[in-house]
Amino acid sequence: MGPALVQAWKRGARFDSWKDRFDFSHWEEAFSAERMDYQTYLGLLDKGTVLPWDHIETGIKKAFLLSELEKAIGEERTASCLDNDCGRCRGCDSPLRPPKTPPPVAQRGAARPVSFGRRTDRPLRYEAFYEKRGLARFLSHRDLTNHLQRSLRRAGVEVAHSA
Structure with missing residues (x-):
């Protein structure tokens, strides 16, 4: 398939998703030059x-x-x-x-006492900035998020997501 794509490009196939620019003859010529039958790719x-x-x-x-x-x-x-x-x-x-049922709404009442010490029962909030460089730029978004999840799990970092 790759050689046929290159042939079509060499024959002028550009912006083919634009209806006013699409010319099927470029593709017919490219497939015939590569001795390929495009019908095999269009069938069920x-x-x-x-x-x-x-x-x-x-x-x-x-x-x-x-x-x-x-x-x-x-x-x-x-x-x-x-x-x-x-x-x-x-x-x-x-x-x-996200969970099927929303978390219960907190009951109104007396305010919780304020503590200025370090609390370990609340999640910490981190903000991270990243960019994909080198070959990583070809990673899909889903693959990247899976990789980040696995890396955090390996590092023993517990992650809490908001819904």
Whole structure:
């Protein structure tokens, strides 16, 4: 596929997502120059076909996504987990998912006594600035957040997230 992309670029395929700039002849010529049939890339895929992005771990299994595809074709609704109707996507297992029920509201009453000592029962707030340099610039946002979570877990840092 790569050589055909380069050929199309050499033949003038630029800004092809813009309808007024798209010229399919560039692509036909590029695929024929590389002796490739573009129809094989445009056809329907079997459900068992291994896709280039299947190696990316999202926490949601491909079987669940295929069942959701069948539901979408059949115009069936999947209930929201926030309504306490779990669809078994396994997304609920994520530590980043907000709780189903909001935390209880504090009762109004006497104010808590003020203490100026160090409190260990409250989370500390940190602010971090970072930038991706070198090869790290190619990391996706999800991969980067997963990496940060794992690094903090290895370091023994307990992280509390706001909802």
